[in-house]
């Protein structure tokens with residue numbers, strides 16, 4: 001099926017070469033970082049994780065969210081998602097690849113990365129994170145490829161794939177739960193030391209991931225002959241709405257616990273993020289943009305009339321996506337480190353090389369995604385659906 | 397020379413036994429080396445759990461602290477990163493009461509204590525979160541004496557341990573540390589580090605193995621000798637009821653940093 005990726009129109013190739021250009025620039029920046037060390041980033045002794053680990057954390061959520069289309073389809077027999085599942089699975093593949101790359105570019109000694117496997121350390125959450133991530137990648141490649149292959153031959157997917165699908169449904173929350181445990185189990189980092197961290201992660205993932213999927217589905221529909229289905233998109237829109245509401249509710253719980261208890265350590269990080277602490281307020285505007293986007297998104301999503309209008313839905317989804325991207329891909333990580341354990345404040349802002357490398361990893365993700373979607377769409381374009389969107393029938 | 401079958405089998409079985417024995421002894425040797433990092437000699441100082449008491453009253457000037465910090469940093473070739481405080485490497489340093497003991501600060505704290513610089517270092521915790529989170533066992537707690545060790549050759553630089561340590565005791569080599577070393581003051585006995593690894597105080601395990609006290613403790617002794625008082629850094633075995641540290645802990649009121657986190661710091665402060 002891979003050959004489908006090399007036939008494409010002008011627009012397709014322009015897009016591919018743009019991505020390759022960004023990747024090239026980022027690669028040069030990475031060589032510079034590799035040679036000089038992580039000192040080229042904005043990270044410090046106090047803020048020892050930054051943009052890279054934030055992106056990793058956010059993208060694990062995007063990967064896990066694939067389950068939001070796979071689960072209703074396979075477990076509840078919600079046929080409307082039939083045409084979306086492959087897009088969800090392939091989005092998960094590219095997101096997991098980005099996750100792994102972000103961990104890799106964050107290492108001080110990348111050539112030693114195999115040490116994680118050579119010295120398996122069952123007491124470290126990172127060990128499990130590696131296991132669940134690679135397992136999830138494998139499952140999604142296997143399932144996506146098998147199902148799509150069957151579709152191309154216009155036969156039903158083989159029976160043996162079913163157990164793997166069920167497994168992948170159970171597996172998806174685990175990748176995000178384990179990633180939340182990277183943060184949640186650490187003493188002395190008040191912002192992260194919260195029992196609802198994993199729940200918050202899942203809520204934001206199941207809002208942000210499907211929001212991105214909606215945007216992708218709309219793009220696919222616009223530029224190809226394949227239609228992922230109006231109703232499917234609307235159902236996803238409802239998922240985004242509920243999960244976003246739950247996400248904001250959870251954030252509210254954190255605020256209540258911190259500010260009603262009045263325990264200084266628990267308030268400090270939140271104050272730093274949203275109001276600034278002792279004159280340090282670099283992240284305040286960013287966090288407020290995130291909050292405002294969240295309010296806009298929810299304001300648009302809760303009204304069915306607005307949600308039903310696809311272009312307005314797209315705007316709401318963009319707002320959701322960027323709000324969560326700031327919150328999880330940046331604020332959560334940096335806020336955990338500021339103030340530091342000695343209650344001193346060192347601020348963090350990504351540097352140019354760091355930003356270029358980050359963009360390049362995203363570009364690699366989009367390149368993988370484009371190629372996978374191209375293949376999927378080429379297969380899908382050849383088959384036509386009956387008027388209920390359920391069964392595929394042969395084109396006349 | 398002809399070897400008959402019986403002889404051949406004999407040779408094979410003998411060599412198998414020998415090589416198995418070799419493997420066993422090599423692996424036990426490896427364990428031994430891993431446990432102590434360097435070979436022990438007869439003079440080696442040993443303990444079940446090393447600990448330190450810092451008697452603040454024995455330090456009276458900025459100079460007194462500097463002597464200890466310098467001794468540590470020179471002994472271990474700790475780079476002196478001055479161009480960017482964000483990338484500082486410190487094994488031992490000072491900070492004020494409110495930062496050393498956050499959460500214990502008090503508006504009406506005596507001016508003297510408020511401005512007193514507290515000597516800070518890795519606490520060699522009994523239940524160290526940095527060990528718990530390290531994915532490669534590059535940070536490990538030595539079973540024999542409780543020292544929390546670093547294997548800088550194994551560290552992949554993920555900096556999880558820095559997120560895990562609630563005392564800010566770890567530093568990361570954001571750049572190649574060697575240009576920041578003063579060659580004339582370099583200690584050829586101790587390795588220098590490369591970029592991309594984490595480091596911290598290792599309680600001078602290499603000196604203990606040679607029967608020497610930690611460099612900072614040694615320096616504190618010198619400081620005290622000049623003034624004719626007892627030293628401000630007291631080092632010894634927490635599990636030995638007759639040790640110097642236990643005697644001091646028994647007689648004086650001491651505090652530890654963030655004991656509520658359950659990490660069990662082995663560094664005690666007399667204020």
Ligand code: SF4
Nearest residue numbers: 518519521524526561
């Ligand atoms: S003080 Fe920090 S680095 Fe030292 S043992 Fe405790 S947790 Fe680990």
Ligand code: SF4
Nearest residue numbers: 530551552554555557
């Ligand atoms: S930075 Fe090194 S010592 Fe620290 S957790 Fe990672 S591998 Fe272990």
